[in-house]
Amino acid sequence: MLKANPHPLPGLAEGERELLDLVLEVCPALRPASIVYRSRTSLVVSGELDGTEVVAKVRTPEWRRQSLREIEAYDLFDVSPPPVAVPRRFASDREHAVLVLERLPGGVVAAERFPAAPVPDADLTGVLDAVRRLRGWRPDVPASWQVDYRPMLDGVTARGDLDPAHAAAVARLLERAGPPREIGHGDLVLANVVRTAGGPALIDWASAAVFLPGADLAQLWLLLGEVPRARERIDAVAAGPGVPPAEVAGFLVNLTLLLYRERRAHSRFTDGTSRARAARLDTAWDLVRERVGAVAP
Numbered sequence: 001m002l003k004a005n006p007h008p009l010p011g012l013a014e015g016e017r018e019l020l021d022l023v024l025e026v027c028p029a030l031r032p033a034s035i036v037y038r039s040r041t042s043l044v045v046s047g048e049l050d051g052t053e054v055v056a057k058v059r060t061p062e063w064r065r066q067s068l069r070e071i072e073a074y075d076l077f078d079v080s081p082p083p084v085a086v087p088r089r090f091a092s093d094r095e096h097a098v099l100v101l102e103r104l105p106g107g108v109v110a111a112e113r114f115p116a117a118p119v120p121d122a123d124l125t126g127v128l129d130a131v132r133r134l135r136g137w138r139p140d141v142p143a144s145w146q147v148d149y150r151p152m153l154d155g156v157t158a159r160g161d162l163d164p165a166h167a168a169a170v171a172r173l174l175e176r177a178g179p180p181r182e183i184g185h186g187d188l189v190l191a192n193v194v195r196t197a198g199g200p201a202l203i204d205w206a207s208a209a210v211f212l213p214g215a216d217l218a219q220l221w222l223l224l225g226e227v228p229r230a231r232e233r234i235d236a237v238a239a240g241p242g243v244p245p246a247e248v249a250g251f252l253v254n255l256t257l258l259l260y261r262e263r264r265a266h267s268r269f270t271d272g273t274s275r276a277r278a279a280r281l282d283t284a285w286d287l288v289r290e291r292v293g294a295v296a297p
Contacts (some may be wrong), residue, residue: 005165009045017062019043021055026098027091030056041066046103049090052188054104063155064097066206072142079266080139085201104201110190112134114277119190121229126200127193131216134202135182145210149181149253156260166289170256172296177212177250184208185213189223214238214251222258225280239291252292259285 009032012020016038023045024030030047036055037044041063045056058068074089076082087102109123130135153174157167185192186207217238224230238251239241263285266278 004196009033011035016043019058019060020045021099022093022096023058023098027056027094027100028074030054030091030100032056045268052090054090054100055103056098056100058099059097067097067099068094069227070204070206070210073144073208073233074099076139076141080137083133085198087195087201087203092282101203104194104196104203106195106197106201108191109193109200110197113189113191114223114226115190116226117232118292119224121195123190123195123200124224124230124233125192126228127188127220128233130193130200130202131188131220132237134185134216135213137182137183141183141210145183145208147209147211147215149174149180149212152257153253157255163262166292169292169296170253173249173253173292174212176246176296177253178246180210180212180251182211182213183216184211186211186215188219194263212253213247214249215254218251218254218258222257222262222281222284245295248295250287252295255288258291259288 009020012035014205020032020043023032027049030049032045032047033042034046036046036069041059042057044058047054048054057067057070059130071094074092077089088102089099089101091100093096094176103146104237108126110117153170154168156162162170185202185205186209187204188202192202192204217234221231221238222235224234238250259281263278263281267275269275269278
């Protein structure tokens, strides 16, 4: 059982004490215990609520809008329970950007964004099964959840980062994919997958949205390039024999845009590990470009 610390928690800066005050205004019975995460945009603390271990998330004022999607996701879960395990919600407040959730007891599948160590087959199977079930979920969602891909592709093209032939091929795939129609987690790093006794649970739903087919699979493909056989298994699900052409098109559009964003981010890094990863991302970019050209000549 967690032991409560006096409020404010030791080591909190002035702005962080104000954030914790908001949490306690929304959930007065919470007994804060420790800081889990802090940044310029948010504070996450662990604690106890009526005998249950919880985590409380709160955003800084200028970033409060980013917390609304996760609160919306939990509103949706209340109406239409998701086909994957998620932490229980105990309290939330849109105005204060506060969300208090069950703290799941298991560890995450991998702490690193780009896992270098092998991911056990059982874990990868569990993650892919969770994605499969999530892809088939069709609850009613607000129109604001729909991702608009056209401006993203137009922006990439306008910056000159796609040559005309490549840009035209991706545009053809975008048309072939049809409208966004799959609810996706939107930030499916393995640090957002918790091992539990009942199987994997997905946490941190702040990027949930309605995507073109295969968005979560595309992110896994990008991030698990160093995990043996991971891309092969993901390809079989997302673009293998029997997968409808519109779904293959959606997967490749998602993969192109995600790879583009990741390569731009890595272009700013100078450390050796990041530069080595940037080279691998360049190789992946060339491979995906060939696949796009082959599917949409």
